[in-house]
Amino acid sequence: MKVNYFGHSCFLLQAAGKRILIDPFISPNELARDINIDEIVCDYILVSHGHSDHVADLIDIAKRTGATIISSFELVQWASKQGAEKVHPMNLGGSWDFDFGNVKMTYAAHSNSLPDGSYGGTAGGFLVKTENKTYYYSGDTALISDMKLLGELYDIDHAFLCIGDNFTMGVDDAIIAAKFINCKKIIGMHYDTFGYIKIDEEKAKQKFEDAGLKLTLMKISDKPEDAEEI
Ligand code: NI
Ligand code: MN
Numbered sequence: 001m002k003v004n005y006f007g008h009s010c011f012l013l014q015a016a017g018k019r020i021l022i023d024p025f026i027s028p029n030e031l032a033r034d035i036n037i038d039e040i041v042c043d044y045i046l047v048s049h050g051h052s053d054h055v056a057d058l059i060d061i062a063k064r065t066g067a068t069i070i071s072s073f074e075l076v077q078w079a080s081k082q083g084a085e086k087v088h089p090m091n092l093g094g095s096w097d098f099d100f101g102n103v104k105m106t107y108a109a110h111s112n113s114l115p116d117g118s119y120g121g122t123a124g125g126f127l128v129k130t131e132n133k134t135y136y137y138s139g140d141t142a143l144i145s146d147m148k149l150l151g152e153l154y155d156i157d158h159a160f161l162c163i164g165d166n167f168t169m170g171v172d173d174a175i176i177a178a179k180f181i182n183c184k185k186i187i188g189m190h191y192d193t194f195g196y197i198k199i200d201e202e203k204a205k206q207k208f209e210d211a212g213l214k215l216t217l218m219k220i221s222d223k224p225e226d227a228e229e230i
Pocket of ligand 1: 049051110111140
């Protein structure tokens with residue numbers, strides 16, 4: 001799988017010939033100013049929850065590309081009302097075989113509301129199985145003991161974990177989460193975008209290294225040459 005980082009918690013995955021965008025918050029993000037949302041091409045958009053720092057560009061991109069939005073039942077209902085044409089509703093613990101692989105919606109301990117204030121269902125994360133590998137995207141979440149179950153049941157190759165603290169896990173809790181899910185290769189997200197979640201990147205990497213783990217903090221870029229192969 002190839003991954004580009006579009007800042008905050010937004011990634012573009014390329015797997016099994018499909019392009020999958022996650023949590024599109026790009027145009028309001030000063031750190032992602034070089035990325036033009038009108039040039040993003042994707043087949044699917046996974047959305048963990050409805051906070052604006054995860055859905056800001058969702059409707060625009062979904063309408064232009066015709067991509068299928070995969071998220072909670074409540075969030076896709078809202079997206080449909082905004083004019084998104086293709087949606088796939090899910091809920092916690094459910095999984096589905098898509099043409100790029102299997103997606104399971106996982107539990108996240110976080111609040112959830114949509115930009116218009118309506119109820120967004122439960123916040124979630126995703127377990128994506130594609131190209132014979134398993135990836136975990138935590139979404140916004142606190143450290144939860146349920147992550148131990150993921151470590152027991154699945155062989156997770158790479159995990160995208162929130163590390164910015166204040167609204168989600170910080171670095172120390174993300175290290176415990178990595179141990180719970182039994183995954184050594186972590187890609188950080190939900191950090192540095194705004195004041196509350198600024199981190200010391202070198203210190204964070206060192207802490208992961210000291211714990212026998214590898215933290216990757218990707219460069220924000222939509223260029224194919226900046227994609228990481230994971
Ligand atoms: Ni949130
Ligand atoms: Mn968030």
